Amino acid sequence: MLHDVTPAPDTPFNDWDIVATSAWPAWVHALAVVAVVFALALSWTSTRGAPLRLRLGLLSLRAVLGALLVCLLLQPGRRLLATSRQPDRVVVAVDTSASMAVGEGNQQRVRRAATAALAVIDDVTQREPPFAPEVWLFDDTLKKAGVDDLRALADGARPAQGPATRVALPLEAVIEADGGARAPLGGVVVVSDGGDTTGLPVALTTDLRERAARLGGSDPPAPLHAVVVGADASFQDVVVDRVVADEFAFVRNPMTVEVTLRQRGYGDQAVPVTLAEDGVLVAKNEVSFAGEATVKTTFTLTPQRSGKHLYTVQAAVLAGEAIAENNRADFTVKLIRDRIRVLQVTGRPSWDERFVRRLLKENPSVDLISFFILRSTTDISGAHNSEMSLIPFPTRELFTEQLGTFDVVIFQDFNYRPYQMGIYLQNVADYVKNGGGFLMLGGDLSFSEGDYDGSPVADVLPIRLRPGHGHTDVEDFVPVVTDAGRRHPVTDIGGVVDTGAGNGNPFAALPPLQGLNLSAGLQPDAVALLTHPAQNDDNGASQPVIAVRDVGRGRSVAITTDTLWHWALPQAANGRGSPSDAHRRLLANTLRWLIRDPELSHVKLTLDAPGDIARGVEPGAPVTAEIRAFDARYDAEPGAKVRLTLQPLDTAGARQAPVVVQGETGADGTFRAPLHPQGPGAWRVRVEVEKAGQAIGFDEDVFVVRAASLERLYGEARPELLAALAAAGGGQAVDVDDVEGLPFVDHGRVRVHRQKTEPLWNRPAALALVALIAAVEWWWRRRRGFA
Known part of the structure; x- marks a missing residue:
């Protein structure tokens, strides 16, 4: 019974029950019960030795007397109730999206849907007991409505023009709104063509199926029925229903595109399906439906160009198709390099070269081509070249034919003069200006010490070189991060080392570096990220340790020390027991910045x-x-x-x-x-x-x-989706012309409109009954000689 009292003084009383009106606390009632039990025990013990029949008779009279006294203490009363049967709610939700405007005249989907909804309402209100219908209209949003709105839709006075369809929206809204003092839910009826635009599959989602099975939160749950509109046998259409492809793919690696096609009205007809990249045909399949409503086909291609590209899946438009626009689906895929191609040229082996080369080889995204120049043309070998195991340095091939195939070129402790490379340095400079990345690492044969001053390479470096040799410093130092370095992605190594010792500067917490190639200063458009704490350039500014520069369409980085490998040693982890990640992060960041990683x-x-x-x-x-x-x-x-x-x-x-x-x-x-x-x-x-x-x-x-x-593209009716929704909700999927007799749940809830309580305990008859039983018990006990 629902005790939601609504004043209605004219409603007659039609029910009653007995209630206790006592205001005494519970402990008083408990004490009275204890007293009665004690009195009964006293009556039984005081008649010891008397015949059993007499003892039981006296005990019964005292028990009745005690019960009457406790009852009087509870102050019983008769509560008069004015009640009525509360009808269960039946939610009737009608789809008013634009796809419901398909059809002409009285055969327009929305008009047929509204007529069916009115028939459902007439049916449930005439049942015994009746149900209380609620009208909802939905597309991609939900709004309450009334019978007048349904009549306007049925008469064609109100168009269906919603921008999208969420078929599951009424179910979700009912679940969220249910509860509280509202009337219980008897069921839900969704009237729609099933043209969902959210991509809801026929299998539904696990959460949606579970929630539909518990609709109304009662036992048994309220059923969910679906009324299908527009499932005409004459409707013909082929739809590119779904395309599954990765948002990202790798250049020169196979990429798979899975296409789901849906058809209605074409039986086992075959249809050509094509895949195009930026408007250029790249693949074609012939798909046969073989009587199935849904089929899948797969394309496999190997993209060759990086960047974001458009792919178009197109199914041929067959004769008699109702909607030609949904035969096409466009999607974009971002194609990225599978590996960064790096050329490393090293003048001689060193610890710095060893650590850099190891990190590049361990990085799965790097395709490394590394050359060690162990002898020059002026070296005396004592043997003919054909007897040497070292291969000649392929200068011309690398720096003319293959240079453009590399993403990054690294010169590490490398002097070009002994290898007759001067004529190719202009190629390196042009490579950078045209979009390449160039990194020069410090050492005894780098920068000014490698005779690069005045060369074309000097024009693309971030630093200005001093003429001649002898511009090095061998002292230990802790680099200072600049304001730009705190924000630049190259020097973003936060989180890989403890920064407490460096007051927020991770580089101050790392082992000191040793040695520096000195420069004349930065190029005008270059930026220093790390600087030396004591050494100054020709302008009085701090000597750059790491500097970066944009050069035309390319970029360059200068690292003027050859001891960054110190940051890969275990002690760089500040006692955390594992090698520091700072060196790896710095090198990886440098490569990403040089290749203009979009991030x-x-x-x-x-x-x-x-x-x-x-x-x-x-x-x-x-x-x-x-x-x-x-x-x-x-x-x-x-x-x-x-x-x-x-x-x-x-x-x-x-x-x-x-x-x-x-x-x-x-x-x-x-x-x-x-x-x-x-x-x-x-x-x-x-x-x-x-x-x-x-x-x-x-x-x-x-x-x-x-x-x-979307409403036009998903304009065909989908009775299979509505049937799946109804099955999940324990209901039925019926045609728009057959809506009577749908079963609903009647919870039998009663609403109390008003009540009145009449006391029974203070009536003379009740008091006389108590006095009579007490007198009889006293007289009988006295006559038998008991106190």
Whole structure:
């Protein structure tokens, strides 16, 4: 019984029960019961020796008397109740998304759905006992409605135009809203075409199945019924239902794309399915449905170019298809290098070379080509070259034919002059300016000591070299991190060592370094990340230990010591029992920065649109581009010029002129621009940022504008999904023309409208009864000679 009293003075009393009205505390009642038990025991012992029949008679009278006295203490009363049967709720949820507008006149899906919902309401309200219907309308949101709204939908006065469909939304909302003082749930009826746009599979999700099975939180649970609209036998369509591909893939490695096709009305017909990359056909399969509603096909390809690329799955449009736009699915894959190709040229073996080479070889993402120059053309070998086991250094091949195939070139303690390499240094400089990465490590044969002053390589280094030799220092030192170094990704090794000893500077907590190649100072556009604590350059600034520079489209790094390997020794772990990770992190960060890893870019492009942009942009929806620019120190770069280009990727749109947007970053280094792609298809956004005529960087991204709205693409009815939902909820899936007689749960809950209590204990008859029983017991005991 539900004691939710609602004042209704005119409702007659139709039920009653007995209640205790005593205000005495419980301990008083307990004490009374103890007293009665004591009186009974006293009565029994005081009649010892008398006939058993007499003893039992006296004990019974005293027990009745004691019970009456306890009852009077409880002050019984009769509670009069005015009640009514509370009907269980039946939620009727009607789909009003745009796909429900399919059909003409009275055969329009939404009109048939509303008519069916009205029939369900008439049915449940005329049952005995009746149910209380609740009307909900849903698409991608849920709203309460009424019978008048259903009549408007049934008459065609209210259109179905919701932007998307969440078939499971009514179920989720019922579960969240159920409970409290609301009437119990008798069942849920979902009236829909099943055209879910969230990608809900027929198997549903585990959580959804479990929650549907416990609908209403009662025993038995409330059933979930589905009324299917639009499952016409004449409807024909082929849908690219799902595409499964990794968001990231490796260049020159096989990539698999799994495509799920769904058909209705085509039986065992075959359909060609193609896969295109940036509008260029790369694979084709012939798929036969063989009478199945759903089939899968797989494409395997080996991409060759890095970057973000558009892939298009296209199923041929068959004769009589209701929706041609859903035969295509576009998606993007970011193709990245599987390995970084590194050329390491070393003048002679050393501890620094050994540690660097070991880290490069252990890194699975690095493809290392390493050369040790152990003899020059001027060395006297005492034997003919054909008798030597050392191979000649392939100077011309490396620095003319193969140089462009490397991502990073490392010169480590290497003097070029003895190997007649001077004519190739311009190639190295051009390689850097055209996008390559160059790293020079310190040593007795590096920088000025390697005769690089005045060479083309000196022009691309981050530091200015001093002429001649003898520009070295051999003292121990602890490098000082600069403000730029605290923010730069190259020197971001936080967390790999204890920093307490260095007041937040991880390098101060590492073992000291020994030896430094001295320079004249930084190039004008270079940045020092670590500096020497005592040595100064020609301008009085601290000598750089690690410096970085952007050179044209490439980058260069100078590390002016050959003892960074100290940071790989066990003592660098500050007593933690394992070798420090600082050396590995620093070298890995340097490689990532040199190859312009997108995560370390000076320009970040972010695209945003209503909904999930990864699933495609609705036709006509705006796309917002946000560009963030950073300077060499990775601070926000205000006042930078931004050039943004929007270009269609599809072959059909290749003749369209690109849309160009120009602007300038604000004080926070950010620039935002709305983009309005003209038509469906794939679009590439490229942003280039510069300041004072110097390029800061670029970034690009790809997005897809759908050929039609999600409701149009998922416009076919899916009775199998509704049937699965009903089965999970213990209900039935019925046709829109057969909705009567659906079973629901009646919990039999009663609502109390008003009540009144009449005392029974203070009536003369009750008091007279107590007095009579007490007198009879006293008279009988006295007559038999008992006290």
